[in-house]
Amino acid sequence: MNNEKALMLTTKECLIAFFNKLYGNNTPGALRDCIELSRRLPCSNCLPRFIGPLYFPVSSTQTHLLPFPAAPSPSEAAPKPPVKTQKLTKKMRATTELELCLFRDHVYELERNNDSHGFTPLAVYFNDPTITSILNHFIQITSLEILSDTIPWWKYHSQHGLSLLALISGLQRDFAAQFEAVRLDRNKKSRLHAKSKCTAALDQAEDDDIKSKGDISEVEDDVVEPPPIPPTLLRIRNGHGGKQWKGLKI
Ligand SMILES: [Zn+2]
Structure with a gap:
């Protein structure tokens, strides 16, 4: 204050x-x-x-107030297409607000000596609604014309409009770099996440493959046929073998 x-x-x-x-x-x-x-x-x-009633004389020029202009019906009003704009983060908004307050001090220092009486409040040079309006349209302010449309009531466009636009443009460049860094970081993280998911899926597939091979071999073990009996053993079984094969159990 x-x-x-x-x-x-x-x-x-x-x-x-x-x-x-x-x-x-x-x-x-x-x-x-x-x-x-x-x-x-x-x-x-x-x-x-104060003692006595407040007295306001009737206006001599206008006896009846003019009716309000009729508002357009909803069907007549053209629907505005939704505009998708990038918004400032809370931190960026706070940084911008601080910079704009410093800019207000700067304008005050430059202009206060031009006032005849020197008692003009600080807010006259760059008031809070001006700062709020700039913050709300910060990304869209890219030229002096847009700046002028954003804060048409500001009295110092001709004297300090360029320096205000330079301040806004500088902050926009910084924030664009921050947005880009965040985007690259997010992309990198999503790539790493996708890669780890892919690796996990491959590991799982390999595990399943090994397991399924083990199951097949177990099945194969179950149905494996005994090796063919050598002819010499067949002879022993049929009682035609020599003495050296006695006692051999097949
Ligand atoms: Zn008084």
């Missing part, structure tokens, strides 16, 4: 006289309070001392 606003909030005297004094308005009666000067609508500090 700047000093002038703090003084305004704490003063007990007439607010209108206070502001006239603050901004150097020395017209007759400017420094007198509302009751003394019989102002038609007293300020909030003088109101408790």
Whole structure:
């Protein structure tokens, strides 16, 4: 909060006289309070001392208010295509806000000496709604025209518009580099994840293959036929063998 606003909030005297004094308005009666000067609508500090009804004369020029223009029906209103824009992260928004506050101080330092009375509040040079509007349209601000459309109420476009655009463009470049780094990192991680999934699938397939081969060999072991009996043993079995083969059990 700047000093002038703090003084305004704490003063007990007439607010209108206070502001006239603050901004150097020395017209007759400017420094007198509302009751003394019989102002038609007293300020909030003088109101408790005000006695009598508030009187507002009827306007002589317009007896009836004009009707409001009819709003277009939903079917007539052309639907706006959704615009997909990249948003700032919380950290980027905080960084930008800080930079814009520093820019406000910079404009204040440069412009305050150009004021005739020197009591203009800081917010007049670059107020909070201006900062909020820039933050909300930050990515889209790429030219002086767009900047002017974003904050048309700002009085210092011609004096400081270029330096404000340079500040915004510099931050946009930094953030674009950060977005790109995040994108590359995410791609790298997804590639590694896909690779590890692929390796795991291959390992599983190999395990299954080995296991299935083991099952087949077990099956083959079950159905394996006995080797053919040599002819000499056949002779022993049939009682035609020599003595050396006696006792051999087949
Ligand atoms: Zn007053």
